[in-house]
Amino acid sequence: MAKKWIYALEELGQEHINLVGRKCANLGEMTKLGMRVPPGFAISVDGFENYMQVTGLGKRIETYFASLGEDLKKSVQKQMDASRAAKDMIAKTPLPASIVDEIVSNYEALCARCGEPDLPVAVRSSGSVSMPGQMETYLHVRGSAEVTRRVLEVWESTFNTRAIAFRLEKGMPVDKAPIGVAVIRMVNAKSAGVLLTVIPTTGDTDRVVIEGNWGLGESVVAGEINPDSFTVNKASMSIEKKVNKKTRCVVSTANGTVKADVPFHLQDMPCLEDEEIRELVRIALGVEKHFGMPQDMEWVVDQDLSFPENVIWVQARPAKFTAQRKEAEADYIVDQMARLFRR
Amino acid sequence: MTNTAVVQPKMALPAVPGFEFDEKADLEQSPAWFLDGTHSVPPWTPLFGWFWINFCRHGMQYGAEKLSLPTVKGWDWRFKNGGGYLTVMLVKSEEEQRQREERFRVAIRPFIEDYDGLWRSQLDEILALYEDLKQLDLDKATNIELLDNFEQTINVCRRMWEVHMYMMYGTYTGYILFENMCRELMGIDDTHPLFHKLIAGFDNKVLQVDKRIWEFSQKAAQLGLADVILHSEPADIAAKIEAAPNGSGFMTAFREFLNEDGWRMQRMSEMNMPTWIEDPAPPLTNLKQFLVKGGGFNLEEEREKISKEREAAEKEVFAKIAPEQKGWFTTVLRLAQKSGVFSEEHDHYLDLYTHAMMRRSALGIGRRLVSAGAIDVLEDIFFIIPEEIRKAAINPDHFKLQPIVVARRAEWQEWCKTPNPPVILREGFDMDQAMAMLVKSNDPIALKVVVGSMPIVRAELNADLHGTCGSPGVVEGLARVILSEDQLADVQPGEILVAATTSPSWTPVFSFIKGVVMDRGASLSHAAIVGREYGIPVLMNVFVGTQKIRTGQRIRVDANMGALYILDK
Numbered sequence: 001m002a003k004k005w006i007y008a009l010e011e012l013g014q015e016h017i018n019l020v021g022r023k024c025a026n027l028g029e030m031t032k033l034g035m036r037v038p039p040g041f042a043i044s045v046d047g048f049e050n051y052m053q054v055t056g057l058g059k060r061i062e063t064y065f066a067s068l069g070e071d072l073k074k075s076v077q078k079q080m081d082a083s084r085a086a087k088d089m090i091a092k093t094p095l096p097a098s099i100v101d102e103i104v105s106n107y108e109a110l111c112a113r114c115g116e117p118d119l120p121v122a123v124r125s126s127g128s129v130s131m132p133g134q135m136e137t138y139l140h141v142r143g144s145a146e147v148t149r150r151v152l153e154v155w156e157s158t159f160n161t162r163a164i165a166f167r168l169e170k171g172m173p174v175d176k177a178p179i180g181v182a183v184i185r186m187v188n189a190k191s192a193g194v195l196l197t198v199i200p201t202t203g204d205t206d207r208v209v210i211e212g213n214w215g216l217g218e219s220v221v222a223g224e225i226n227p228d229s230f231t232v233n234k235a236s237m238s239i240e241k242k243v244n245k246k247t248r249c250v251v252s253t254a255n256g257t258v259k260a261d262v263p264f265h266l267q268d269m270p271c272l273e274d275e276e277i278r279e280l281v282r283i284a285l286g287v288e289k290h291f292g293m294p295q296d297m298e299w300v301v302d303q304d305l306s307f308p309e310n311v312i313w314v315q316a317r318p319a320k321f322t323a324q325r326k327e328a329e330a331d332y333i334v335d336q337m338a339r340l341f342r343r
Numbered sequence: 344m345t346n347t348a349v350v351q352p353k354m355a356l357p358a359v360p361g362f363e364f365d366e367k368a369d370l371e372q373s374p375a376w377f378l379d380g381t382h383s384v385p386p387w388t389p390l391f392g393w394f395w396i397n398f399c400r401h402g403m404q405y406g407a408e409k410l411s412l413p414t415v416k417g418w419d420w421r422f423k424n425g426g427g428y429l430t431v432m433l434v435k436s437e438e439e440q441r442q443r444e445e446r447f448r449v450a451i452r453p454f455i456e457d458y459d460g461l462w463r464s465q466l467d468e469i470l471a472l473y474e475d476l477k478q479l480d481l482d483k484a485t486n487i488e489l490l491d492n493f494e495q496t497i498n499v500c501r502r503m504w505e506v507h508m509y510m511m512y513g514t515y516t517g518y519i520l521f522e523n524m525c526r527e528l529m530g531i532d533d534t535h536p537l538f539h540k541l542i543a544g545f546d547n548k549v550l551q552v553d554k555r556i557w558e559f560s561q562k563a564a565q566l567g568l569a570d571v572i573l574h575s576e577p578a579d580i581a582a583k584i585e586a587a588p589n590g591s592g593f594m595t596a597f598r599e600f601l602n603e604d605g606w607r608m609q610r611m612s613e614m615n616m617p618t619w620i621e622d623p624a625p626p627l628t629n630l631k632q633f634l635v636k637g638g639g640f641n642l643e644e645e646r647e648k649i650s651k652e653r654e655a656a657e658k659e660v661f662a663k664i665a666p667e668q669k670g671w672f673t674t675v676l677r678l679a680q681k682s683g684v685f686s687e688e689h690d691h692y693l694d695l696y697t698h699a700m701m702r703r704s705a706l707g708i709g710r711r712l713v714s715a716g717a718i719d720v721l722e723d724i725f726f727i728i729p730e731e732i733r734k735a736a737i738n739p740d741h742f743k744l745q746p747i748v749v750a751r752r753a754e755w756q757e758w759c760k761t762p763n764p765p766v767i768l769r770e771g772f773d774m775d776q777a778m779a780m781l782v783k784s785n786d787p788i789a790l791k792v793v794v795g796s797m798p799i800v801r802a803e804l805n806a807d808l809h810g811t812c813g814s815p816g817v818v819e820g821l822a823r824v825i826l827s828e829d830q831l832a833d834v835q836p837g838e839i840l841v842a843a844t845t846s847p848s849w850t851p852v853f854s855f856i857k858g859v860v861m862d863r864g865a866s867l868s869h870a871a872i873v874g875r876e877y878g879i880p881v882l883m884n885v886f887v888g889t890q891k892i893r894t895g896q897r898i899r900v901d902a903n904m905g906a907l908y909i910l911d912k
Contacts, residue, residue, distance in 0.1 A: 329671040330455045334448045336675075337520050341413035341444065341785045 005046040006106050009184070012042060020044045021126030021180030026316075033287050035313040039113055040121065040184025041106045045128065047099070048155045048179055055093045058176065061086055065175040072168065079164050086159035095152060103151060104144040107183065114185055118142045123150040125157060126180035140186055140254045147183060154181045187312055189252065190303035191271035192217035193227060195284050196319050197234075198294035205294055208232045208281050212271045214262050215249030217298055217314070224248075228271050232281045239277055243270045276301055279311045287316055294319040356730060357422075358389035358751065359396045364423035364767070373430035374769035375777035376421060380863060381792070381844050382612035385827070386425020386758035388725040389751050391614045394500055394701060396422045402504025403788075404432070406512045409505075411446035415784040417508070425755060426763035431784040454513040455674060458681055465506045466692055472499045473606075476700050481707035489707050490736040496704040497729065503697040507689060508788075514685045515787035517678030518867065524675060528663055533866040534796050536815035536903055537656055542680050543814075543875035544650035547687040550642060550876055552604050553851050556626055557640040559597055560633035566593055572631050577832045580627040597623065607695035609828035611846040614702040615725045616828070628832045629851035636836040636855040645878040683872045690846075690869065708736050715739035718748055726751040791867045798884055798905050806906035808885050808892075810860070813871030816880030818858040819899040819910070822892045839900060841892045845870040853877045858900045860888045860907060882907055 012020055012028025020028075024042035031037055052058030064085060065072070072078050111119040123138040136157040138150040157163065158177040167174045193212030198205045210230040213219045220227045229242040245267050251260045272280075280299055288295045298315035357363045369376065378384070387395065400420035407417035416432040434440050453461045476499060479492045522533045531538050563572060566589040575583040584590040598620075605619030605626065619626050657676070664672050709724030717739040718724065724732075726748045735742040766777060781789045798809040823838040825831060828849075834840060836855040843862045846869060853859075853873045861870050864883035874881035880902035882888075888907070892898060897910040 329674055330452060332671050333455050333520070333675060334451060336524075337451055337516055338413065338444050338448060340516065340519055340523065341440075341447070 003046060005044045005050060006102055007042045007044065009037060009040055009042060018045070018128050018178070019180070021128050021178075021182075023124060023126035024180050024182045025126075027182065027184070030287075030313055030316055033283075033290055033316075035283055035287065035316065036309065036311060037313055038122075038184040038187050039110060040182060041110060042126065043103070043151060043181040043183065045178035045180050047151075047181070048158075051095060051099055051152075051155065052176070054096050054099070057089060057093050061089060062175045064089070072164075072174070076161075076165070079168070080161050083159050083161040083164055087156050090152070090156045090159070095148060100148050103148050103183075107144055107147050110183070110185065120186040121147065121183050122186055123147065123154060124182045124184070125154045126182050128178055128180070139252055139256060151181050151183070155179060186252070187300045187302050187314075188304045189216050190301045190310070191215070192298070192300040193220040193271070195280055195297045195299055196294065197284050197288040197297075198319050199231075200319065206234055208234060208284060210272070210277060210280060210299075212299075213246050213249050214266055214271050215251045215260070216257060217300065218250040218257060219248065219259075221298070230270075230272060230277050232277065234281075234285060237278060237281065239274060241270060243268065246271065272301065273307075275307055276311055279308050283311070283313070291318065296320065356728065358728060358754075359393050359422040360728075360730065362396045362400070362420065362422050364421040364428055366767075369421055370767070370769040373419070373432075374772040375780055376428040376430050376767040377777070377781075378763050378765045378767075379427040379429055380765065383425065383427040384762070384843070386755065386763065387427070387613065388425075388615050388755060389728055390705065390725045391612070391698075391701075392422050392425060392427070393728045394497075394614075395427060395612065396420050398501045398504040399427075399508075401501060402506075402508035405505045406508030406510075407432075407786075409509050410450045410512050410516075411443045412512060412516075412786070413440045413444040413447050415786040415789075418786075418789075423767075424761075424763055425758035428767060431781060431786050431789055433780070433784055451513060451516065454517060454678065458514075458517075458678060462510060462681075462685065465510060469499075469503055469506055469693065469696075472502065473696060473700055476704065479707075481703070481710075484707070486708075486711055486737045486739070489704075489711065490733065493704045493708055493729070493732060493736070496700055500697050500701060503693050507693045510685065510689065512787055514678070514682050515791050515867065517675060518682040519787050519790060521675045521679035524672065525660075529660065532796065534811045534813075534905070536812060537659070539812070539815050539866070539875050540649075540652050540656035541660065541676065542653075542683050544646060544653040545680060545684050545876070546646070547684045547876075548691045549687045549850050549873070552691070553629075553854060554640055554642065555600055555604065556629050556851055557633050557642075557854070559593075559600070560630045562596075563593060563630065564634065566590075568593060569634050572627070573634055575631070577624045577628045577631075580631060581623050584627075597627075601626065606699035607691070608699065608702070609831070609846075611690060611694055611698070614698050614705065615722065618699045618702060620699075625831070626851070632834070632836065632852065632855055641854055642877055645876070649876070649878055682867060683875070686867050686872055687869065705732075708732060711736070712739045712744065717742045717744050719745060723748040723752075726755065791865050796865065796884065801904065801906070804901075804904060804906045806901075806904075807909045807912075808860075808888060808907040810882035810885035810888075810902075810905050810907060812902045812905055813859075813861070813864055813866055813868065813881035813883040814874035814879065815903050816858070816878070817899070817901045817903060818880050819897070820857045822860075822894055822896045822898045823856075824889055824892055824894045826889060839898055841888050841894075841898075842870075843889055844868070845873075853879065858882075858902070860885055860892065860898070860900060862886055862888050 007020060009027045010031045012025055013032055014025055014029045016028060017025045020042040027037045068082060072082060111117050120140045120142050123141050125136045136154045141147055141150050158179050164174060167177060191212050191214050193210065195208060195210045197208050199207055199209055211220050211227040213225055213227045219225050225246060225248055226244040228244055231240040246262050247267055248259055249262050250257050284295060284297055296317050296319035297313060300312045300314060302310040302312055404417035407415055414434050416434060418429045419432055421428045434443060476492060476496055479488060525531050525538055563569060568584055568587055568590060571583050571587045572580055581594065585594050601620050601623055608616040608618050609625050610616055661669065705724050706721060709721045712718045712735060713721055717735050727744055731744060731747060735744060766774065768777060796811045798811050800809050818839065820837055820839045822841050823834050824841045831849060831852060834852050834856060838856055839858040839860060840856050841860045844864060850873050854877060858879050859870050859874055859881040861883045862885055864870055868883060871881050871883060880900050882900050882902045885907060892909060899908040899910055
């Protein structure tokens with residue numbers, strides 16, 4: 001097992017999607033663009049592959065699926081049975097010490113880096129193709145034993161019934177699937193939300209709009225509450241604030257995320273400081289410039305870290321906005337108009 | 344020996360130097376030249392012809408080039424006996440068509456992305472140019488300033504035609520696309536009543552002017568002026584009102600309105616009739632007709648109904664469209680709806696207004712020429728052309744232009760006696776081939792203004808005449824055949840107007856007539872658009888309506904079926 005199969009996020013980029021999956025590659029790419037992401041490491045698809053090979057599990061699962069033959073495609077019941085059987089095989093095959101050691105040493109290094117023993121982390125699946133049914137995410141995972149257990153559970157999720165059904169439907173090999181795992185420090189969100197480097201309703205690219213709420217970003221993304229809104233002029237960096245009454249938020253607990261009341265004294269307070277707003281915009285404009293198109297980004301401000309380390313990004317993708325859709329419409333209309341002259 | 348140069352008739356230039364129709368050379372260039380019957384019948388005066396041929400021609404080539412229309416480079420124009428003759432300039436090779444299409448894709452985008460902003464900016468530019476021209480006090484100006492104003496007017500006319508044709512080509516492209524989509528999605532074209540419902544129910548500047556006149560009719564009634572107006576002949580209305588109690592204040596307000604919106608003449612494409620500002624008789628006649636008719640301003644009453652019908656029609660159409668297609672379909676629908684508004688407003692702001700500016704500037708110089716004895720009467724100015732005006736404008740006392748005027752006026756009177764042929768064809772080339780050439784050009788203006796749709800003859804209807812539907816509806820009433828603008832004052836409320844074509848100056852009568860029958864026209868013709876807004880049926884492309892129908896005959900117009908019945912033959 002000479003080949004390296006665990007990477008620091010900083011080592012990764014867009015080109016590593018097949019190696020570590022999309023999620024990890026994206027996080028790596030973001031660090032390259034100067035975006036702070038939660039510290040962590042990526043387990044490449046070779047990690048799962050090693051486990052399957054070293055333990056001989058890969059062969060056994062392969063033989064098992066071969067024995068099921070064509071019938072598997074037709075029966076959901078058979079797929080559920082296969083799922084249970086494969087997961088059972090995995091559960092009965094402990095991780096080899098070599099693999100456990102590698103994961104544990106990286107986790108401990110992360111704990112040391114963050115200065116916290118038994119650092120709470122998130123363990124997330126990172127597929128190279130987005131595959132329904134294998135999007136396992138475990139939050140607030142603490143300690144080496146828990147972390148290795150959750151990594152194995154992410155691997156196991158490739159044999160969820162839906163994942164099996166999906167591979168069958170797409171004609172992909174059913175007995176194996178490449179999957180990476182991201183192990184990253186849990187962010188203790190003070191506030192979170194989205195940032196767009198374009199006003200989505202008008203296509204105005206001279207301004208940035210930030211929306212945020214206390215706690216995790218889910219409440220903003222889901223559009224359930226009336227978030228704060230900060231509009232920033234890209235040229236002058238002047239900030240226009242619209243602070244709304246925020247009564248509910250989403251917080252993270254060991255048992256997952258739950259909805260909670262916002263403490264009364266925070267309800268009418270802006271969820272971002274001016275310096276945090278300016279830092280968000282500064283980074284966002286760099287990313288926008290890099291990709292040459294407006295960006296739709298998700299951010300978190302960590303309450304345990306000090307500025308500017310507390311300004312953390314979890315997502316960046318090209319923004320969808322009205323003008324762009326209009327552009328596509330206009331393209332279509334132009335095509336049709338050109339066609340009028342070809343009669 | 345005299346110091347005054349007498350210009351010999353035989354030395355007189357042709358009316359439009361460089362663009363007189365030359366049978367040999369021009370038929371070699373193109374096998375078919377069409378008479379612009381909409382604008383140049385009756386024949387133009389030489390000065391107006393000079394402006395039109397030079398700059399409408401320039402504007403069409405400018406517009407087609409600016410938009411890089413893939414298959415057509417605009418129209419070429421010639422002048423012949425007061426008539427404007429046009430031919431389309433086809434793009435010759437497929438390679439060039441491809442190159443033009445590539446540029447077209449970029450050039451057409453502003454029409455899709457921000458139509459209103461585009462039209463507004465073009466309009467603002469032109470309106471500012473008019474204001475500049477009007478700055479000059481013609482009576483106090485020096486001859487140099489008058490000539491300068493005239494040269495500026497020439498440039499404004501040139502720029503107006505650039506904007507006019509750029510906008511028109513772009514706008515009608517959107518309209519034709521919409522018609523095409525309706526044909527593909529619903530099997531209807533722009534002569535179908537449902538299509539008309541989709542694009543009607545919009546206000547525009549021309550209709551707003553109508554409404555102002557109606558408002559003045561209400562005010563006149565309040566001031567007790569109704570009787571005076573109802574008992575006056577068109578030519579005397581203004582003077583009679585002035586003399587009546589309350590009348591002079593009323594006329595002051597009315598003239599203020601005209602100073603704003605009265606820059607138009609009863610014939611759109613000429614400059615030899617007074618503007619409403621010079622002679623308020625036409626709008627006062629409209630006002631009188633409103634009083635005769637009585638009641639409210641029916642445009643407003645109709646508007647709500649028509650808007651509701653449009654919304655219902657949109658709903659009907661949207662039900663047939665896949666959800667992902669709604670976005671662009673809506674954009675194209677809105678473009679088509681704006682075509683009607685553009686068609687009317689451009690006449691008001693571009694053609695009519697510029698022609699009024701041309702008249703104003705020409706008359707300014709004309710008055711100096713008369714007082715210096717270079718011409719005998721003011722109207723003579725329409726029989727000399729800019730080359731001659733330039734010659735005499737600064738020192739008119741040194742020139743005698745009468746021989747030119749006499750020769751040209753005699754020519755013009757001849758033109759007026761003999762109608763120009765509708766088309767001039769190369770030998771061996773027939774009308775079908777000529778029409779095919781127009782269709783092949785894909786020229787949006789040619790398709791929507793010149794060609795139009797041909798009526799379908801349905802024998803089972805037993806109709807006397809057939810036409811195409813410009814505005815839906817069925818109506819029965821007495822016919823009023825109008826052959827020229829001066830007869831407009833004769834139109835009585837409730838009659839059905841029968842005309843060769845109509846001009847935007849005619850809109851006020853639409854508010855009290857029951858229907859319209861036109862010899863020519865397409866769905867973006869003035870009568871069709873205004874008819875739709877007033878909710879009255881319009882039957883177009885009847886071709887021989889003005890010949891076959893007599894004033895006073897009872898007729899039945901079924902625009903929906905494209906049929907016309909003469910009930911008392």
